Amino acid sequence: MNRSIPLRSFLTAAWLGWQIESNWTDPFLFATYSIIKPVAGAAILVIMYAIVTQGQFDSPVFAYLFLGNAFYQYVPAVLSGVSWTIIDDREHYRTLKYIYVAPVNIPFYLFGRAVAKFIIATIGVIITIAAGVLFLHVRINWAQVHWGVFLLSLALGIIMMALLGLILAGITLLTARHSYYIGDVVAGGLFLFTGAIFPLEILPVWLRPVGYALPITYWLELLRRALVGEVAQAFPTFAALSNETLFLVLIAASLVFGTASVFIFRRCDFIARERGNLDITTNY
Amino acid sequence: MEEPSAIRTEHLGRVYKIRNNRKEAFRELVALQDVNLEVQRGELFGLLGPNGAGKTTLIKILTTLLAPTSGKASVAGYDVLTQAGEVRKRINMVSGGETSGYGLLTVRENLWMFAQFYGIESKEAYRRIDMLMEIVGMKDRLNTKSADLSTGLRQKMNIVRGFLTDPEVLFLDEPTLGLDVGASRDVRAFIRRWMDENPQRTLLLTTHYMVEAEELCDRVAIINQGRVLACDTPGNLKQQLQHEAIFQVWVQRENLLEEQAFKTLGGLRHFHQTFENGALRLELILDEENLLTAVLNRLVESQARILRLEKRQPTLEDVFVHLVGQRLEEVEGESHAPAD
Numbered sequence: 001m002n003r004s005i006p007l008r009s010f011l012t013a014a015w016l017g018w019q020i021e022s023n024w025t026d027p028f029l030f031a032t033y034s035i036i037k038p039v040a041g042a043a044i045l046v047i048m049y050a051i052v053t054q055g056q057f058d059s060p061v062f063a064y065l066f067l068g069n070a071f072y073q074y075v076p077a078v079l080s081g082v083s084w085t086i087i088d089d090r091e092h093y094r095t096l097k098y099i100y101v102a103p104v105n106i107p108f109y110l111f112g113r114a115v116a117k118f119i120i121a122t123i124g125v126i127i128t129i130a131a132g133v134l135f136l137h138v139r140i141n142w143a144q145v146h147w148g149v150f151l152l153s154l155a156l157g158i159i160m161m162a163l164l165g166l167i168l169a170g171i172t173l174l175t176a177r178h179s180y181y182i183g184d185v186v187a188g189g190l191f192l193f194t195g196a197i198f199p200l201e202i203l204p205v206w207l208r209p210v211g212y213a214l215p216i217t218y219w220l221e222l223l224r225r226a227l228v229g230e231v232a233q234a235f236p237t238f239a240a241l242s243n244e245t246l247f248l249v250l251i252a253a254s255l256v257f258g259t260a261s262v263f264i265f266r267r268c269d270f271i272a273r274e275r276g277n278l279d280i281t282t283n284y
Numbered sequence: 285m286e287e288p289s290a291i292r293t294e295h296l297g298r299v300y301k302i303r304n305n306r307k308e309a310f311r312e313l314v315a316l317q318d319v320n321l322e323v324q325r326g327e328l329f330g331l332l333g334p335n336g337a338g339k340t341t342l343i344k345i346l347t348t349l350l351a352p353t354s355g356k357a358s359v360a361g362y363d364v365l366t367q368a369g370e371v372r373k374r375i376n377m378v379s380g381g382e383t384s385g386y387g388l389l390t391v392r393e394n395l396w397m398f399a400q401f402y403g404i405e406s407k408e409a410y411r412r413i414d415m416l417m418e419i420v421g422m423k424d425r426l427n428t429k430s431a432d433l434s435t436g437l438r439q440k441m442n443i444v445r446g447f448l449t450d451p452e453v454l455f456l457d458e459p460t461l462g463l464d465v466g467a468s469r470d471v472r473a474f475i476r477r478w479m480d481e482n483p484q485r486t487l488l489l490t491t492h493y494m495v496e497a498e499e500l501c502d503r504v505a506i507i508n509q510g511r512v513l514a515c516d517t518p519g520n521l522k523q524q525l526q527h528e529a530i531f532q533v534w535v536q537r538e539n540l541l542e543e544q545a546f547k548t549l550g551g552l553r554h555f556h557q558t559f560e561n562g563a564l565r566l567e568l569i570l571d572e573e574n575l576l577t578a579v580l581n582r583l584v585e586s587q588a589r590i591l592r593l594e595k596r597q598p599t600l601e602d603v604f605v606h607l608v609g610q611r612l613e614e615v616e617g618e619s620h621a622p623a624d
Contacts, residue, residue, distance in 0.1 A: 012400040094384035
C-alpha cells in the first residue's frame with residue numbers, strides 16, 4: 001500500500017497519539033478519568049447555574065450554556081492536541097528532530113497526534129450530554145435533530161480548530177519555555193468570547209467584535225441549532241442568520257484562519273530552522 | 285548525465301547568535317566557516333574533531349534541521365534549504381549519546397512507527413526489524429518497552445532506527461558515544477558490513493575517536509573551530525607526517541618536567557607528558573630524527589632517568605596534533621563552545 005506522505009504522516013501519528021494518551025495508566029483508571037473529568041467540569045457549571053437561577057433547568061438558557069460548555073471541550077483538546085506535540089516530542093521524547101528528518105508532512109503529523117485527544121474529547125462530550133439529558137432536564141428532541149447540519153458543522157469546526165492549533169504549534173516551535181499550556185490558555189481565553197456559556201450580548205459592546213471574528217462562535221451556534229433549534233432561536237445573537245449563512249460565515253472564517261495558519265506555521269518552521277530550535281531541550 | 289555527489293558543501297558557514305539573558309546583547313559564535321566538502325556516493329566519510337568543533341552543526345545543516353547562515357549544501361543533489369522534502373526522502377540520522385524514543389512503546393513498535401513514516405510496508409518493516417535486532421544482539425528485547433532499556437540498549441535501538449530505512453545517505457553523529465567497548469566494536473563492524481553490502485550507500489560519520497575514524501572511514505575531514513583543516517584518506521593524512529619523527533619516551537620521575545625547557549629546542553613540534561603505570565610518558569614529534577639527541581640530553585639534564593624509548597608510526601592523532609598544535613583531548617578541555 002503506497003500511501004501519500006500526508007496520509008501516512010497522519011495515520012501513523014494518530015496511532016502514536018493514541019498509544020501515548022491511552023497507555024499512561026491502566027485501562028480502568030483511564031476510563032474513569034475520561035468520564036470523571038468532563039462530568040466534573042459540567043457539574044461545576046450546573047451548580048453555579050442552579051445557585052444563580054434557583055434551579056430553573058427548564059429555561060432555554062440552561063440548554064444553551066450546557067450544550068455550549070459540552071462542545072467547548074473540543075476546543076482545548078484539539079488546540080493543545082496539535083500544539084502540545086511540539087513540546088512533547090522535542091523536549092520529553094526528544095524525537096522531534098527524527099520526525100523532521102523523516103519524509104513526514106509536519107502539519108499532518110501534528111493533526112494526527114491530536115486525533116487521540118479528539119476521541120477522548122468526543123467521549124467527554126457524549127458523556128456530558130447524556131448526563132444532561134438523563135439527569136438535568138436538557139431536552140433534545142432526537143427526531144428533530146438536523147444530523148446533516150450537526151455532522152457537517154462538527155467536521156468543519158474540528159478542521160478549523162486543528163488549523164488554529166497549527167498556529168500555536170508554530171509559536172511553540174519558537175518558544176523555548178513557558179509554552180506547555182498554550183493550547184489550554186488560548187482555549188480558556190476564548191471561552192468568554194465565543195458564546196459558549198452566554199450570548200455575546202452579555203459582553204460590553206467593544207468586546208463583542210472579538211466574538212464575531214472567531215469562527216468558533218459560529219461553529220457552536222450551528223451545533224446548538226442542529227440539536228435544539230428552538231432554544232437557539234430564543235437568543236438574539238444570530239437569530240437573523242439562517243443555517244446556510246452561518247455555514248458560509250464559518251467556512252469563510254475557517255478559510256481565512258486556515259490560510260493564515262499555514263502561512264504562520266511555515267514561517268515559524270523556517271525561523272526555527274534558522275535559529276536551530278528544532279532539537280532544543282529546555283523544560284525537562 | 286553524471287550522478288550528483290552524495291554530499292556537497294560550498295563555503296558553508298553557520299553563526300549562532302547567543303545571549304544568556306534578555307538584558308544581554310547578542311554575541312556571535314562561529315560554529316562553521318567556509319566549509320567545502322564533497323562526498324561521493326559509496327563513501328564512508330568521517331568528520332573527526334573535538335567536541336565543539338562544528339561536527340554536529342554540519343550534520344544538522346545537512347539533515348535539514350538547521351539553516352546555514354552562508355554558503356550552500358546539497359545532499360543527493362538536492363539543496364538542503366530549498367528542497368528539504370526531497371533530501372528527507374533520501375536520508376536518515378542517528379545521534380549517539382542520547383536516549384530519545386517513545387518510552388511507552390516497545391522496541392518493535394518504536395521501530396515500526398519510524399518505518400511507517402518512510403512508507404515501508406509493515407511486513408517488510410518487521411522483517412528488517414527482526415534482522416537488524418538479531419545483528420545487534422537485541423532480538424530478545426523486541427517486546428520490551430524502550431523506557432525499560434538501559435542507555436546502551438536504547439542507543440542500539442536508535443542505531444537500528446537509522447539503518448532500518450536503508451537510506452541513500454546515512455548520518456551518524458558520534459554513534460558509539462557512551463557505548464561500552466564491546467558494543468562499540470559491534471556497531472563499527474555493523475557499519476562496515478552495511479556499507480560493503482551496497483556500493484551506492486553513503487555514510488557520514490562524526491566522531492572524536494581516532495580509532496573509529498581510522499578503522500572505518502574511506503576519507504576523513506579533520507575539523508576544528510568550525511574549519512576543515514584537512515581532508516583525505518587516513519593513509520594519505522598520515523603520509524604527510526612520514527618525514528617527521530614520532531617518539532614515545534618513558535622516564536622515571538615523580539613530577540612533570542618543565543615544558544618550557546623542551547619547547548625552546550628547535551624542531552620539537554609537539555611535547556606532551558602524562559603519568560602512566562608509575563612512569564612519565566613523553567610524546568614527542570620532531571621535525572627530524574636527529575633532533576632526538578638534543579631532547580635526550582635535555583632529559584638527562586633534568587635528571588629524568590630514561591626507561592624506554594620507542595619510535596612509532598604516525599596516527600590520526602598525530603595528524604591532528606600536527607594541524608592544531610594540541611591533542612584532541614587538550615582542545616576539548618579548553619573548549620566551552622556550545623556549537624557542537
